[in-house]
Amino acid sequence: MGVVLKRLGRLAWLAASGPDRGLMGAWSGLGLFVLILGFEFSGVWLSVQMINWSKVFYDALEQLDAVEALRQIGVFAILIAATAGASLIGTWLTKQLQIAWRQRLTERALNQWLTDGAYWHLRPGLSPDPIDNPDQRIAQDCNLFIEYLLEFSVDMIARSVALVTYLAVLWNLSGFPLSLSFVGIDIIVPRYMIWAAFLYVALSTLITHLLGKPLKNLAFRQERVEADFRHGLVQVRDNADAIALAGGEDAERRRLAARFARLRDNWKQLIGREFILGLYTQPYRYTVLRIPTFLALPAYFGGAVTLGGLMQTASAFSNVTTTLSYFVFYYARIARFVAVSERLDGLFLATAAPRPAPDAPRSLLRVTGGGDRLRLSGLQLFTPSGRALDPVPDCTITAGQRIWIRGASGRGKTTLLSALRGVWPYGTGSITLPDAPLMALPQVPVAFSDGLLATLSYPLDPASYDRAMLDALLRKVGLEARLVTTDGPGTLQGLSMGERQRLALARALLLRPRWLLLDEATSALDPASETRLLALLRRELPQATILCVAHRPPVGLDPDGELAIGPFDERISA
Template sequence: MRRFLGAVLRLFGRAAFGPDRWKGFALYAIVLMLEFFGVWISVRMITWTKVFYDALEQFDVSAAIAQLWVFAGLVGLWAGTALFGQWFRDKLLLFWRERLTDAAVQSWLGKAAYWHLRPGLSPAAVDNPDQRVAEDCRNFIRLLLVVSVDVITNVVALGSYVTILWNLSDFALEFAIFGWDVSIPRYMVWLAFVYVAGSTLITHLLGKPLKGLVFRQERCEADFRHALVQIRDNATEIAQARGEEAERRHLDHRFSAIKDNWNRLIGREFILGLFVKPYYRSILRIPLFFALPAYFARAVTFGGLMQLASAFSSVATTLSWFIFNYRDLAEIAAVAQRLDDLFANAADPEPMPDVPRAIHQTHSADQGLQVRGLTLCTPEGRSLEPVPDIMIQPGDRIWLSGSSGAGKTTLLSALSGLWPYGTGSIERPSVEMIALPQTPRVFSESLAAAACYPGDPADIPETRLREVLTRVGLAHRLNGLGKSGGEAVEGLSVGERQRLAIARLLIHKPACVVLDEATSSLDLPAEQALMTLLRRELPEATILCVAHRPPDALAPYRTWAIGPQEQSERKTA
């Protein structure tokens, strides 16, 4: 319970505090005031019950008709209050959800947590972060509003209802047991609390396993959805490999996890429902049965009996909030734990245990790049071949060669400051560095956004974009420059994506460029043409090129061989 409350308070702080926090609290205050007004209407309905049923008992037609008008007015007020309350609650949900989502996105992207917390790189890898940011933020705020508003409202309402019930229960329940005379004054008040307390205990015992099952169900649903997204993103590769059956097996496996946990979840909900459903249906009738002894003892009139039953029902229903909302409480506990874990892990990504993390990273004074005594390790703790020392001056062109698996990509991650595992020292420039991978990121917002990534396309004139795309061999794609959405980049081959990535370098003109097999899908003449263009447009840029063949178009260049030298030479040959 302490962990759950701590997580809820931390998440609430992220959503509710900060700039413009007054707006959220103002909306929350309006929601509460409307809820309190609803409580007042409920109290008036309890009073109305006695007057109306007394009129029926006395066959007073005019009084009964008058009370029907009162009833209509109260129902109208209740409906209006409920509608406006829901409207303000929805506005508040969006406001706080936006703030919590912004905090989650910032936490996930900040400190490159999305990179460090991948499976295999950290023992605290975060599964399905997309679900946690997109759905858990929404569900947490929704459930938080439901729970918090209901709790505060019910506390206020309970005081009003108990006061009414206390005043109405000015009689005692008298009976004999084993020769003893027993008298319980105001028994209806005590009975309400005992009745609900016992029912709450039973509900908790039956529903306790729900939290874990809900938590696992959310994970299984997200895993299945992620598998479907992967099919969409890799449609060409799957179709060319005729991988439909393999994908189907993978999806079936994911859905089997959903089905297995779902069966356990609905089984537990069924067990809980064996008690909760009858309780829910009887909570409005049981009070009448409890009040019958007072009626038969002529302690109350028929209208008083109905009023007493209504007051008891209001108290019992308010006290039963925990029972009626147990499923929501289990869900908010699971959602809060998932979100809180995301923030905690992203704030300080946990490294793999017992793996050296002694790479000393500094910025060089002369904007060069120097590597000394560097040995990289895998996350499992296996040491790679020592990296040869090197001093790279601004404007140098370096061919980073080595066999597959020698650790070239890992080295690039270390040079960028991402890779933590290993020993040695790296002095790197503080200038802008852009790295192009073998399969570059294509931002599906628009072709212009893909070309300007990671910059804002609004900052680049369209004439400049057209000129650059034409120079890298993408003139045939210019018709899609003004389009938005996935349609703009649909059908881009890997080679076209690599041309698009080279266009980014021409647009941003960084001082340091890292090419990680960035032209591997192009034929040799196309590769040489783009490298020549790059050398001409960025004559003073430092270029570090990873390739399986010498980048002759970048000449003059130096070679930085990684891994066993003889393996590297055989690969080059």
Template sequence: MAGTATFRATLARATRLARIALAGPGIWRGLGIYAVVLGLSFVGVWVSVRLIAWNKAFYDALEQLDAGAALHQIAVFFGLVALSASCWLAADWLKKKLLILWRAQLTARALDLWIGNRAYWLMRPGFGATPVENPDQRVAEDCRLFVERLIEFTLDLVSEVVSLVSYVTVLWSVASFTLALTLFGVGIEIPRYMVWLAPVYVVIATAITHALGRPLKRQYFDRERVEADFRHALVQLRDRADAVAQSGGEAAERHRLDIRFAAVAANWSALMRAELVQGLFSRPYMQTVLRLPTIFALPAYFAGAVTLGGLMQLSSAFSNVTTTLSWFIFEYKKLAQFVAVCERLDGLFQAAATPAPLPAAPRAIRREVSADGALRLEGVQLATPGGTWLDRVPDRVIRPGRVFLITGASGQGKTTLLAAIAGLWPWGQGRIERPAGRFLFLPAGAPVLGDGLAAAACHPEDPARHDSARIGAVLSRLGLAPRLAAPQGEAALAGLSMGERQRLGLARAVLNRPDWLLMDEATSALDPAAEADLLAWLRAELPETTLIIVAHRPPLGVTADDVLRVGPPDTERKSA
């Protein structure tokens, strides 16, 4: 029952994912390539059937010492090999074209769900009810593996069915003799015993293989997870290089990496054991499946029912039937991996399609469009994703073009309120009436977004939409001109200080020219003189933009038209 349920679940997941991969404007192109590859596989089946007949003709020529016939069969053999190799190479090339076509479609859908639904934000650990670990690995690796195995397995199954019919037909015609034996004093005759022996032999072997290999699926699932965890930790070390070096944190980072790799090693050991157990049967089976047919056919040969050529033809036909029926055994490891990939990838798609919050988190914020262009906060009280309520936010009306300061002690929800105004934070209650217009959020920590200095300065817009001279002038005004002289790309962003990253954030604001600019500690790393200079310049560049600033102290260079204090007054006084 458990095996049937797993099969049905995997089939349902694979079907859902296959529909996504095949959909889109390139559906007929993909199906056309698939049909050509399938046709080439049928040619391969025909070559295999011809080689079975070739065995009889060649070995009969050897038995009869007919050199001319033997040479002719050698020429036929090389002709068949040339045809088989050509078909294989053409099919392999087309399968690779199909792989990237279907992978692109599947990856595009995964990115649409992951980014378009903001699942990347809502499903982080501690935010969502079903956090997805290592989504980057699932999108990058699992999409490739799924499409690769889908093409391989479906083509194999169709061609194996055709092959099986062809091989069984040949085996039926050549195994026309009867096996007579006595069992417990009872005479038994089995007509065409080689035909019936093949499926019985493979069914028993398949059952043994599945019983021994069932633990593999879980180990393959876990392997993808622990390998991705280890790679992610290495990427984090690269991204935090300055902080680790400045704090002398090499030992702590090494300890963290050792823990991640220990999980990799433990999974590897468990996988080794599972593969060894399964291999104790499958490996001997694979090495004997091509030899046993000759042994099984010897009674007919010794009885004079077949010639040497007939024996080789019979052995070849039986081998082809058993190897075709043994597809499940030979591909068991890949099938186990495919089951794990389907589970991981379908889990990502299902979770990202409808990101579910933690069950204790209220989502009762009403969002409306402002009729007069003002931003209104009425009865707003925010909560953490785990359901803990923050202090109620005082009601406010923020008029366009003003400078609005949000202040308060750390941990009282200033950044959370800014996220709610931006439309990101869904947890809480009350009403937020937001005007139309472009909003730009400069988050705390001044993360650098984009590849290269120009892309980072224009994000989220394409730098090609901006005049390069204007980009250069803005960056120079912010003291980033030396960065323009360096090689562009990722190298231009290496080693940016916090102050430089915040200056780059101000460049984003000036170049994007939003109607509403949300700044979360966006100048905290600048000295007072630089802050006053640059904020005055920002206001001059964006005179109509509404500035909503989160800061612990009044910013220099601009004057706040209104101040909203978040948190209880006593906390605010103690922190002052």
């Protein structure tokens, strides 16, 4: 329980404070939270008035006082209107706070996920603690956590105040004792309605916990399998061309069916356990409102209370027991809350300090201050599993050079570029970087969903460029057929891999980097187009240093040096 409460406290503070807001940033949300509690407390006060109304109304019925009964009906209408109004306003304020705290928690999650390459390092195969379905944790779990947090925190505080209030009312109403005779011994239980309420709820809570204990793990697993199935559907959408060309529809059906089977099996276990829990909680929910009347009957038949007093006492007892029974009524939701908080806290803990692979060296030294030169010395890179890749020859590359990086597949060419960009941490030796930043184009460029122009100018805003200039760049790389008057997500539909690579090269022409890393960035183009576009890069960026990973000579680039990785005799030459 202590671990769960600490986890909830950490996440609640992240939501209340948000990135760089600290204590001062939390005050506005906490003030709104207090206001919400105020409306909850007003609901408690109105409940007490309803308890008192029960006595007056039923006493009027017992005395056949029609005038008073009619007046109490009017009082009832006023109480109901006030209760409904307080509830509606409290709900509206709660939803305002929910979106504010969800935004803050989501911002914090996104900041940690996108800082220091956590999104890159915490992938399966690269981390000993990979994060499954991070998109779901950020999008869905942040929302669910705030929803549950407000629901349970407001309820728990309000119910604690309500419990004290209802107990005080019940204490005053249950002054009559219960007399019992057992094996000749007379037993008198003073204020037995108080003790009956606690005993009744305590026993029910214990039974509920024993029946519902497995729900937390099942709910945690259900979150994961739901996300896995949804991710599988996204993969079909993103790989539609490859699946269609391979005739992979049956394979996708099998893959998705297997994921859905895991979802279904866990769901059946979950609803089975909820059914078993419901066998107890549902009868309890319906009887808890009637049991008080039965328990108070001895006092009524003994003449200790009137009919109105009986109904008032029963109403107070019901309020006490229903308040105490929160754990019974909401056990399944509490289990889901704990599961969501565990998944979300796991994301924050992992992204705060991604744990490196334990079997790979991390003594790679990457320093700045190389001026107009890039120096590699004693460089050897490793896979996360600790397998050594081929050593990288010592070399110095000066500004303006165009270098062809070659070698057989799997020798570490792409890993070298990742290390130059500061992404790859596993290796030994040193990299002295030039003063100018490095821009890299991968073999599989990303087509961002914001549209063609947003992808062209990424990571900058396309609105900061002249539209005519952007269109001219697209024509230069052979994408004139993709020009549109209105840019948006639809402009990226149907882009082939070759067109994506053309778009990435146009992005390099737009951003004009001083150092450019090409990782098989023209592999999807035919030789003639590749030659033309590499020559275009050379002409448009005459001062740029270009390191080009390619399996065939980059003819249009006209390289003036080579860096061979692997069992080759050639090394870098100017």
